[in-house]
Structure formats: C-alpha cells, structure tokens
Amino acid sequence: MPDRVTVVSPPDAGPVGGLPSPTGPRGKRARRHPLRARLRRDWQLLLMTVPAIGLLLLFHYVPLLGNVIAFQDYSPYVGIKESPWVGLSNFQWLMLDASFWDATLNTLTITAFQLVFYFPIPIMLAILLDSVVRPRLRLFIQGIVYMPHFFSWVLVVTLFQQMFGGAGLLAQILRDHGWSGIDIMTNPDTFIVLVTAESVWKDAGWGTIIFLAALAAINPNLYEAAAVDGASRWRRMWHITLPGLRPVFVLLLILRLGDALNVGFEQFFLQRDAVGRDAAEVLDTFVYWRTLLTGEWSYGAAAGLVKGVTGLILILIANKVAHRFGEQGIYKRS
Amino acid sequence: MTMPVWAERPTRAGASVKGLVLALIVAGVLFPIYMVVLTSLSTQEAVSAAGGLVTVPGELSLAAYRELFAGGVVTRSIGVSLGVTVVGTSLSLTVTVLAAYGLSRPGSLLHRPLLFLVLLTFLFGPGMIPSYLLVSSLGLIDTYWALILPTAVTAFNLVVMRAFFMNIPDEVTDSARIDGASEFRILWRIVLPMSKGVTAVIGLFYAVGYWNAFFNATLYLNDSSKWPLQVVLRQFVLQGQSMFVGQTGETAIGGQVMPPSLAIQMAIVSLALIPVLVIYPFVQKHFTKGVIIGAVKG
Numbered sequence: 001m002p003d004r005v006t007v008v009s010p011p012d013a014g015p016v017g018g019l020p021s022p023t024g025p026r027g028k029r030a031r032r033h034p035l036r037a038r039l040r041r042d043w044q045l046l047l048m049t050v051p052a053i054g055l056l057l058l059f060h061y062v063p064l065l066g067n068v069i070a071f072q073d074y075s076p077y078v079g080i081k082e083s084p085w086v087g088l089s090n091f092q093w094l095m096l097d098a099s100f101w102d103a104t105l106n107t108l109t110i111t112a113f114q115l116v117f118y119f120p121i122p123i124m125l126a127i128l129l130d131s132v133v134r135p136r137l138r139l140f141i142q143g144i145v146y147m148p149h150f151f152s153w154v155l156v157v158t159l160f161q162q163m164f165g166g167a168g169l170l171a172q173i174l175r176d177h178g179w180s181g182i183d184i185m186t187n188p189d190t191f192i193v194l195v196t197a198e199s200v201w202k203d204a205g206w207g208t209i210i211f212l213a214a215l216a217a218i219n220p221n222l223y224e225a226a227a228v229d230g231a232s233r234w235r236r237m238w239h240i241t242l243p244g245l246r247p248v249f250v251l252l253l254i255l256r257l258g259d260a261l262n263v264g265f266e267q268f269f270l271q272r273d274a275v276g277r278d279a280a281e282v283l284d285t286f287v288y289w290r291t292l293l294t295g296e297w298s299y300g301a302a303a304g305l306v307k308g309v310t311g312l313i314l315i316l317i318a319n320k321v322a323h324r325f326g327e328q329g330i331y332k333r334s
Numbered sequence: 335m336t337m338p339v340w341a342e343r344p345t346r347a348g349a350s351v352k353g354l355v356l357a358l359i360v361a362g363v364l365f366p367i368y369m370v371v372l373t374s375l376s377t378q379e380a381v382s383a384a385g386g387l388v389t390v391p392g393e394l395s396l397a398a399y400r401e402l403f404a405g406g407v408v409t410r411s412i413g414v415s416l417g418v419t420v421v422g423t424s425l426s427l428t429v430t431v432l433a434a435y436g437l438s439r440p441g442s443l444l445h446r447p448l449l450f451l452v453l454l455t456f457l458f459g460p461g462m463i464p465s466y467l468l469v470s471s472l473g474l475i476d477t478y479w480a481l482i483l484p485t486a487v488t489a490f491n492l493v494v495m496r497a498f499f500m501n502i503p504d505e506v507t508d509s510a511r512i513d514g515a516s517e518f519r520i521l522w523r524i525v526l527p528m529s530k531g532v533t534a535v536i537g538l539f540y541a542v543g544y545w546n547a548f549f550n551a552t553l554y555l556n557d558s559s560k561w562p563l564q565v566v567l568r569q570f571v572l573q574g575q576s577m578f579v580g581q582t583g584e585t586a587i588g589g590q591v592m593p594p595s596l597a598i599q600m601a602i603v604s605l606a607l608i609p610v611l612v613i614y615p616f617v618q619k620h621f622t623k624g625v626i627i628g629a630v631k632g
Binding site for chain 2: 035038039041042043044045046047048049051052053055056057058059060061062063064065066067069076125128131132141142143144145146147148150151152153154155157158159160161162163167168169172175176201205209265266269270284287288291292297300301304305308312315
C-alpha cells in the first residue's frame with residue numbers, strides 16, 4: 001500500500017504551521033492505555049466519524065468491489081452473483097478495440113497539448129497579479145479571475161457557444177461585415193484549441209492560488225539584496241522569482257503527468273456530439289458511451305478499470321519522482 | 335502603502351502594458367456574462383435589432399423571466415436545483431465537520447486507519463459503471479438522493495477542514511474538557527465559532543458542486559420532470575431543443591413546438607449563473623491565506 005503518498009496535508013505530521021501539538025494528554029502516551037479506557041475516552045470522536053466513513057464506504061469502497069464485473073459477462077437481470085465469469089476476455093477485446101486506442105490517443109494528445117498551452121498560464125498570471133501593488137485592486141482582480149472556477153461546465157460551454165458558435169457573437173459580427181459566419185464549436189480540427197481555451201477561461205485564475213502562495217513565501221530581502229547589487233527587474237524575476245516558484249512548479253507538473261489520463265469528463269461529454277467522436281472521444285466518454293448506451297456493462301467496466309489502474313500506477317510513479325526531486329508528495333485533485 | 339526601496343517605479347510603458355493586459359483579462363471574464371445577462375433582459379425588438387446577442391443596451395424588459403417563472407420546466411428545475419443544493423450542502427457540511435473534528439486528534443482510537451480510509455479515496459475513483467450499478471441496486475434511480483448521497487463527502491474538503499481544526503491550540507478546548515463538556519458541545523460552542531471562514535469556504539465548495547452537478551443527473555434521472563437546472567440548460571440552450579409551448583409557462587398556442595427565443599435562452603443561462611455571482615463575493619474574502627492556501631500547501 002502506498003503509505004508514503006501524502007494527501008494534501010501529511011496525515012501524521014501533526015499540526016500545520018508549527019503550532020503547538022494539539023495532542024497533549026491524547027498524544028503518544030495514550031497508546032499505553034488499554035483499549036477499554038481509550039474507547040471510553042474517544043467514543044464521541046469515533047461516533048462523529050461514523051456518517052462520513054459510512055458514506056465513503058458505501059459510495060466509494062463498495063463500487064470499487066463492483067469492478068469484478070469486468071471479469072464477468074454481467075447482465076443486470078441476473079446480477080453479479082449469477083453472471084458467468086469470463087476471465088480476461090473483456091480485456092482482450094479491449095486491447096483489440098481500435099476505438100479504445102483512439103480514445104486513449106485523444107486523451108494523451110489533449111494532455112500533452114494542455115501541458116504546453118495551459119500549464120504555464122497560471123504561473124504567468126500569478127506573477128502578473130503579484131506585481132499589482134495596490135491591495136484593493138489586486139483583491140478585486142483576484143476575485144474576478146477566480147470566479148469562473150465556480151461555474152458549471154454546462155455554463156462554460158454555453159458561454160463559449162454564445163461567443164464562438166454558429167449563432168454566436170463572433171459569427172454575428174463576421175456576417176454583419178459581409179464575411180461568412182464561422183462555427184468554432186463544431187470544428188473537429190480546432191477542437192483541442194477550443195477545449196484548452198475553455199479550461200484556461202474556467203480554471204487558470206483559480207490555478208494561480210498556489211503560485212501566489214509560493215510568491216508570498218519568497219524572502220523580500222533577496223529582492224532587496226539583488227537590487228542593491230544592481231540587478232534589473234527582469235534579472236530579479238529570472239534569478240529570484242522563478243527559482244522561488246520552482247518547487248511548486250515541479251510538483252504540479254509531475255502530478256499533472258501522473259494524472260495524464262484525466263482530461264475532465266463533463267467538458268468532453270457535452271461537446272462530443274457537436275464535433276464528433278474522432279476529435280472528442282476521451283477515455284471517460286468512451287466508457288460512458290460503450291456501456292450505458294449499448295448495455296455492455298462488463299466491457300465498459302473493464303475499460304474503466306484499465307484506466308483507473310493505469311492512472312493509479314502513474315500517480316504512484318509521479319509521487320516517487322516528486323520525492324526524488326526532494327519534494328513532499330502531494331496528491332491534488334484537479 | 336510605502337514602497338520598498340528596491341521596488342522602483344515601473345516605466346510608463348511597462349505600467350500601461352501591464353494595465354492593458356489586466357484590463358483585457360478582467361474584460362475577458364466579465365464580457366460574456368454581461369452579454370448573456372443583457373440579452374436576457376432585452377425585448378424581442380432589441381434582440382432583433384442587434385441581430386442576435388445584445389452588446390449595447392437597448393430597450394429592456396423582464397418578459398423572459400416572467401415567462402420562465404410562470405410555471406413549467408424551468409421553474410420546476412430551479413426548485414429541484416435549489417432543494418438539492420440546500421439539503422445536500424447541509425448534509426455534506428454536517429457530516430464533513432463532524433468527521434473532520436473526529437479525526438483531528440492524532441492518537442485517538444482508530445485514528446490512523448480511519449484517516450487512511452479517507453485519504454485512499456484520492457487515489458482511486460470507484461468508476462462510473464460500478465457506481466451506477468450501486469445507485470441502481472439501492473433503488474435510488476430517479477430519486478433526488480442519487481444527486482446527493484454519492485457525492486455527499488469529498489475527501490478533499492474533509493482534509494482541508496481537519497487541517498484547520500488541528501491548528502486550533504489545545505489550550506482553547508482544554509478548560510471546557512476539564513469542566514466535563516462533551517466533544518459535541520466543544521465542537522459546537524468553541525471550535526465551530528472559531529472556524530467560520532473555513533466553514534463558509536467548504537460550504538461554498540459543496541453548494542457550488544450541487545448547484546453545478548450535471549452528469550449525475552443525466553446518469554441517474556430518467557424522469558425529465560425531476561431534472562435540475564443544469565440539465566435543462568443543456569437541453570434547451572446548448573442543444574437548442576424545442577420547448578413545447580407551455581413548458582415555458584406560455585399558454586398561447588397550446589401544443590405547438592417552437593425553439594425558445596434567444597432572450598429566454600439567455601435568461602436560463604443567467605439563472606444558472608446568478609446564484610454563484612450572488613454568494614461568491616461573501617465567501618471570496620475567506621479565500622485569502624490561511625484557509626485554502628494553508629490547507630492546499632499542507
């Protein structure tokens with residue numbers, strides 16, 4: 001089990017920020033108490049965790065077991081117990097399925113494209129925001145750029161459609177000037193640019209948060225010393241700001257690579273029909289369309305399992321690499 | 335604010351380029367929203383005069399909203415979305431606060447295995463197909479609980495909240511404990527009042543999640559009369575499907591099919607947008623360091 005994988009805050013690193021440990025009499029010494037005494041002391045705390053743990057067990061761990069249907073020829077009419085076992089044949093079919101590989105290729109292409117054209121934007125935006133000196137103005141701009149993160153994908157895609165779709169503002173303006181209208185929303189050739197633009201609009205602002213925190217942690221004396229030594233604005237950025245951001249950058253980059261099979265589901269689900277499968281089918285949409293529309297439950301579960309297990313391995317590798325770079329392992333949900 | 339000596343004033347060209355870029359970014363976020371809301375508030379004549387989406391305010395009217403709120407699909411879907419959001423957020427927040435507090439004391443009984451159970455959910459999602467089969471075998475298909483229970487606890491939110499609780503020094507709660515107060519009482523009377531900011535932010539995360547939930551609804555609800563607003567938005571705006579006259583509340587030509595007018599479509603978009611716009615500023619101030627950053631950085 002991946003006991004070194006640390007999730008956001010290290011499980012047993014104690015309090016964040018170096019405050020005194022809240023363990024007190026409940027710290028390590030507590031372990032010497034017999035079980036009964038600990039139960040008498042902690043039963044209320046245990047009781048508090050019951051609803052959440054119950055929900056996670058039921059809706060997270062039970063379905064995890066449900067993945068066994070990937071090894072069956074599952075039929076909803078007879079259920080998991082009665083469905084025949086077929087070994088790995090679903091996986092064999094999957095490996096021979098050209099549309100599965102197309103979806104995989106699309107997913108990886110989009111990930112690679114977004115690494116180049118999405119990933120650097122929050123950093124640049126964070127440096128730009130950080131350079132806004134007036135606090136009120138800065139807070140205002142931050143408030144604006146964080147906002148689209150809280151819009152649904154349906155809303156974001158709809159807004160893009162209204163701007164760039166066949167009946168959208170851009171086409172409207174073009175037609176007013178005698179050109180023919182264009183419909184960016186249905187063009188498979190530019191789809192990858194479109195989805196990246198949507199992601200930038202929605203999440204690049206929110207993505208600055210972690211870089212702004214890293215920028216705030218840079219010791220201002222460094223800037224002062226560099227300025228005294230005659231370093232220009234750009235040289236200070238190159239030699240102080242960017243190295244200060246390096247640890248966060250490396251970490252997020254590695255984690256994004258570990259998350260390479262996830263490009264977001266709803267965004268593609270919503271636009272798949274408009275641009276067609278060739279451009280917009282990614283692994284998650286493949287699972288959905290293959291199963292829920294054709295009733296091939298076991299086949300879809302097998303595809304989902306392959307994606308899940310590959311993703312898990314990638315994340316564990318990414319985390320190992322992060323440790324190699326001397327970074328603390330984090331898993332951040334996208 | 336005094337400028338540090340080393341931060342010399344930027345050149346005029348540099349400052350104006352920076353200002354221009356920032357203005358463009360802000361406009362890029364706000365303009366589509368402005369255009370959609372303005373179109374939803376325009377009369378049919380103003381929409382026709384603009385040749386579609388309205389960018390310069392013309393004649394304004396609330397007709398689109400009056401029509402949508404006269405009863406019908408959209409009114410009902412707003413009710414569904416609001417109900418799911420309110421019930422779901424209350425449930426999620428309660429369950430998350432309780433568990434975050436219950437797991438905030440290392441060394442307590444079963445602390446490590448339970449925490450591990452929570453953290454492990456980060457690494458491996460349950461998968462779409464098995465989740466569907468579970469929800470279906472629990473008999474939750476076509477019920478609103480299918481939109482709430484599967485996503486009721488998010489490990490991320492739980493961990494953020496727990497990190498915050500762990501930062502509260504023990505001395506604060508010790509005296510109450512010596513006085514014999516129960517843990518529930520300590521949580522309610524001492525810890526929660528100290529954690530208003532983080533509770534507001536986590537509440538916003540959950541609420542936005544429920545309000546925006548779209549795919550769960552398409553997956554688990556076959557009955558279109560139960561659809562939440564996001565699904566209706568997709569159906570009638572993104573896919574431009576025709577509404578039966580009467581579905582919008584209009585009763586003039588019974589049974590005749592026609593696509594909703596642009597103003598009505600944009601009013602549906604605005605209705606999906608506005609609750610986020612309204613709540614967001616109140617919570618935004620808590621995003622500042624300490625809450626999210628402290629937790630995200632770990």
